[in-house]
Amino acid sequence: MAGGSSQPGRSVTSKILAILAAFETTRRSLSLTEISAAADLPLSTTHRLVGELVESGMLSRSANGGIQLGLRLWAIAQNTGRQLRDTARPYVQDLFSLTGETSQLAIRDGNMSLYIDRVYGTKRIARASRVGGRLPLHATAVGKVILAFSESWVADAYLELPLQQMTAHTRSNPKQLREELERVREKGYATTNEEVRLGTSSIAVPVFHTGRLGCSIGLVIPTSHAANMDRFLPVLQGTSRRLEAATVHIPLETLLGIVSGPDMNVPEEESPEEG
Amino acid sequence: MAGGSSQPGRSVTSKILAILAAFETTRRSLSLTEISAAADLPLSTTHRLVGELVESGMLSRSANGGIQLGLRLWAIAQNTGRQLRDTARPYVQDLFSLTGETSQLAIRDGNMSLYIDRVYGTKRIARASRVGGRLPLHATAVGKVILAFSESWVADAYLELPLQQMTAHTRSNPKQLREELERVREKGYATTNEEVRLGTSSIAVPVFHTGRLGCSIGLVIPTSHAANMDRFLPVLQGTSRRLEAATVHIPLETLLGIVSGPDMNVPEEESPEEG
DNA sequence: AGGCAGCTTCCACTGGATGGAAGTTCCTGC
DNA sequence: GCAGGAACTTCCATCCAGTGGAAGCTGCCT
Numbered sequence: 027m028a029g030g031s032s033q034p035g036r037s038v039t040s041k042i043l044a045i046l047a048a049f050e051t052t053r054r055s056l057s058l059t060e061i062s063a064a065a066d067l068p069l070s071t072t073h074r075l076v077g078e079l080v081e082s083g084m085l086s087r088s089a090n091g092g093i094q095l096g097l098r099l100w101a102i103a104q105n106t107g108r109q110l111r112d113t114a115r116p117y118v119q120d121l122f123s124l125t126g127e128t129s130q131l132a133i134r135d136g137n138m139s140l141y142i143d144r145v146y147g148t149k150r151i152a153r154a155s156r157v158g159g160r161l162p163l164h165a166t167a168v169g170k171v172i173l174a175f176s177e178s179w180v181a182d183a184y185l186e187l188p189l190q191q192m193t194a195h196t197r198s199n200p201k202q203l204r205e206e207l208e209r210v211r212e213k214g215y216a217t218t219n220e221e222v223r224l225g226t227s228s229i230a231v232p233v234f235h236t237g238r239l240g241c242s243i244g245l246v247i248p249t250s251h252a253a254n255m256d257r258f259l260p261v262l263q264g265t266s267r268r269l270e271a272a273t274v275h276i277p278l279e280t281l282l283g284i285v286s287g288p289d290m291n292v293p294e295e296e297s298p299e300e301g
Numbered sequence: 302m303a304g305g306s307s308q309p310g311r312s313v314t315s316k317i318l319a320i321l322a323a324f325e326t327t328r329r330s331l332s333l334t335e336i337s338a339a340a341d342l343p344l345s346t347t348h349r350l351v352g353e354l355v356e357s358g359m360l361s362r363s364a365n366g367g368i369q370l371g372l373r374l375w376a377i378a379q380n381t382g383r384q385l386r387d388t389a390r391p392y393v394q395d396l397f398s399l400t401g402e403t404s405q406l407a408i409r410d411g412n413m414s415l416y417i418d419r420v421y422g423t424k425r426i427a428r429a430s431r432v433g434g435r436l437p438l439h440a441t442a443v444g445k446v447i448l449a450f451s452e453s454w455v456a457d458a459y460l461e462l463p464l465q466q467m468t469a470h471t472r473s474n475p476k477q478l479r480e481e482l483e484r485v486r487e488k489g490y491a492t493t494n495e496e497v498r499l500g501t502s503s504i505a506v507p508v509f510h511t512g513r514l515g516c517s518i519g520l521v522i523p524t525s526h527a528a529n530m531d532r533f534l535p536v537l538q539g540t541s542r543r544l545e546a547a548t549v550h551i552p553l554e555t556l557l558g559i560v561s562g563p564d565m566n567v568p569e570e571e572s573p574e575e576g
Numbered sequence: 577a578g579g580c581a582g583c584t585t586c587c588a589c590t591g592g593a594t595g596g597a598a599g600t601t602c603c604t605g606c
Numbered sequence: 607g608c609a610g611g612a613a614c615t616t617c618c619a620t621c622c623a624g625t626g627g628a629a630g631c632t633g634c635c636t
Contacts, residue, residue: 038313043357049377067626070586073583074625082315095378095381097381097415102374104433106369106370116422120423122394140376148395156379311623345616346594
């Protein structure tokens with residue numbers, strides 16, 4: 027290639043991905059230089075690629091000169107897993123209306139729980155998760171539900187990995203976790219107490235689909251009034267059952283848009299980020 | 302390039318965009334051949350690029366062999382306009398709780414209204430819009446609000462374009478529309494009656510930000526009980542005012558993530574699609 | 577008014593992208 | 607069970623699109 031030392035073995039595709047990935051962890055707009063650094067690309071290459079991406083609407087320039095993700099990209103991406111989100115949203119809303127607590131729906135994406143939808147009130151509580159965000163499976167209630175009710179290889183593979191200690195309360199001992207998952211299976215729901223972030227607790231139940239785990243729905247509750255969280259169980263289980271009924275006619279693969287095959291993909295270190 | 306007749310002048314970037322754009326109008330998974338046709342690329346090129354995109358998580362292969370948008374892409378794209386969506390969501394929810402009618406929030410994207418958020422109940426009504434979807438500005442209540450309260454060049458430029466006749470009720474006469482926009486400005490809200498789709502009507506109000514139009518919020522109502530729609534006005538205006546208060550401290554550019562500059566981009570013919 | 581950081585443009589070079597063709601798999605109909 | 611064919615995958619000689627160092631530009635800060 028150019029002047030002398032291109033970085034061989036990097037396809038254009040991977041460079042474009044690297045540029046988009048620079049926005050994966052931040053809500054801010056980024057400068058060209060920041061993108062260049064994050065994507066590990068020469069400034070001039072970044073400049074040209076970003077230019078093309080802006081041209082096409084994948085990225086956009088904001089008033090202050092920064093670069094952000096474009097509305098076109100967002101609009102295209104809205105088609106991902108739409109079946110599940112469109113179907114589930116009213117039920118997640120109901121859950122919020124009935125409990126008044128932050129309600130969420132998550133699926134497994136590799137070895138993380140991926141938050142698909144989330145309904146919350148105007149009084150903000152400190153939040154560790156967000157729609158599109160990921161958290162470790164062992165630290166959250168939805169994650170524990172996913173580990174407990176997925177095919178056994180999921181938990182087996184997961185518990186081999188190093189388990190991130192997010193707060194002093196996070197259980198990072200594989201043996202203890204395995205026992206806890208057993209209890210989750212018996213009781214039919216999972217809870218956490220300040221295992222992701224101090225001050226918030228959570229509770230979650232599974233949503234099944236043709237005998238397999240489909241997703242998990244749960245509540246995030248300020249620890250201050252989280253005593254007796256299981257008072258929410260009837261509502262949670264009722265919502266789960268109604269959601270199961272609403273999705274039973276849709277093939278699981280259509281719902282999720284993915285096969286969650288045995289490909290536990292590599293950690294990739296997304297820190298919990300912002301509150 | 303290869304064997305003989307590449308299509309010169311097409312950057313790799315544009316090819317990747319073309320592949321992603323193939324998913325813009327469909328929720329289905331696509332076969333390689335379909336993508337190849339939609340993106341107007343040779344099959345082998347499509348094969349290689351799709352392979353790379355799947356590798357990186359931008360696309361994913363579903364169980365039946367089809368190809369779909371990947372969760373990674375979705376998760377990255379969630380950062381687009383997050384500030385506005387995160388802030389506004391509870392207010393859109395409130396609007397739904399208080400009215401029981403489908404509630405939505407839209408902004409202008411080129412010469413279309415882009416639906417940013419939407420809250421609806423479990424009883425489905427025929428719907429023409431969806432989150433991430435676009436509709437012509439002149440046929441919807443939110444669109445009319447956008448035209449009426451944006452800088453005057455927006456409506457001026459828009460009314461020069463050919464106006465799509467979506468139903469028998471759609472007003473596609475520029476002169477009539479200009480008068481209607483004047484009335485919208487006087488009354489402070491806009492309505493439609495079956496102008497997008499027979500059977501549904503809508504009403505919308507503007508949400509301002511530092512004196513300029515920020516976005517528009519509105520309701521979609523089955524025409525059967527849309528008589529006296531303006532009974533919803535106090536709730537709509539109250540919600541708008543509360544949303545204005547909640548966003549006033551955030552710079553407009555940060556909110557939208559874009560400058561809606563004088564670049565009225567070309568129609569691009571997205572049909573209303575599915576109900 | 578000099579310095580500097582960030583952005584944009586330029587351009588000769590070259591290796592990664594290219595796509596036609598051949599090979600493979602997996603149907604479906606007779 | 608096998609011919610026909612549609613969809614997908616692999617191969618590889620060709621060559622131009624992508625490349626990135628360097629130089630130029632802009633605007634801000636001191």
